Amino acid sequence: xxxxxxxxxxxxxxxxxxxxxxxxxxxxxxxxxxxxxxxxxxxxxxxxxxxxxxxxxxxxxxxxxxxxxxxxxxxxxxxxxxxxxxxxxxxxxxxxxxxxxxxxxxxxxxxxxxxxxxxxxxxxxxxxxxxxxxx
Numbered sequence: 001x002x003x004x005x006x007x008x009x010x011x012x013x014x015x016x017x018x019x020x021x022x023x024x025x026x027x028x029x030x031x032x033x034x035x036x037x038x039x040x041x042x043x044x045x046x047x048x049x050x051x052x053x054x055x056x057x058x059x060x061x062x063x064x065x066x067x068x069x070x071x072x073x074x075x076x077x078x079x080x081x082x083x084x085x086x087x088x089x090x091x092x093x094x095x096x097x098x099x100x101x102x103x104x105x106x107x108x109x110x111x112x113x114x115x116x117x118x119x120x121x122x123x124x125x126x127x128x129x130x131x132x133x134x135x
Contacts, residue, residue: 002039002043002052002056003036003039003055003056003059003087003090004035004039005035005038005039005042005043005056006034006035006036006037006038006039006040007035009035009038010031010032010035014028014031014032018032021099033060036056036057036058036059036060037057039053039056039057040053040054040056040057043056051077051079051080051083052083054076054080054084055080055083055084055086055087056084056087057084058076058080058081058084059084059087059088060088089107092106093106096109
């Protein structure tokens with residue numbers, strides 16, 4: 001999945017800590033949270049993947065979307081914002097399910113975090129994904 005491409009720059013030890021939910025140092029946390037930005041740069045240079053790169057870049061920061069250099073945040077298309085929101089849900093979905101959370105608990109945990117956003121509101125059908133996101 002391209003949304004995790006930036007993780008290839010992290011050490012195995014860091015990824016192991018993330019996978020086992022071991023507490024990260026402030027520096028490790030900052031490094032790990034930067035993986036979407038790391039993935040954005042090479043993907044943005046591939047023709048026709050510019051919007052995908054922006055979705056990946058913004059997957060963890062729905063409150064303050066980041067755009068290409070020189071562009072205003074309003075220049076992000078609705079489809080790009082929706083793609084970032086979907087990655088925000090899908091990225092940790094499997095991890096939470098593997099950890100034992102039910103489908104409903106997983107969706108609600110991601111919805112609660114997203115609803116804290118004051119800049120970008122989730123599309124209602126994304127937030128109420130229960131009927132079509134069955135595993």
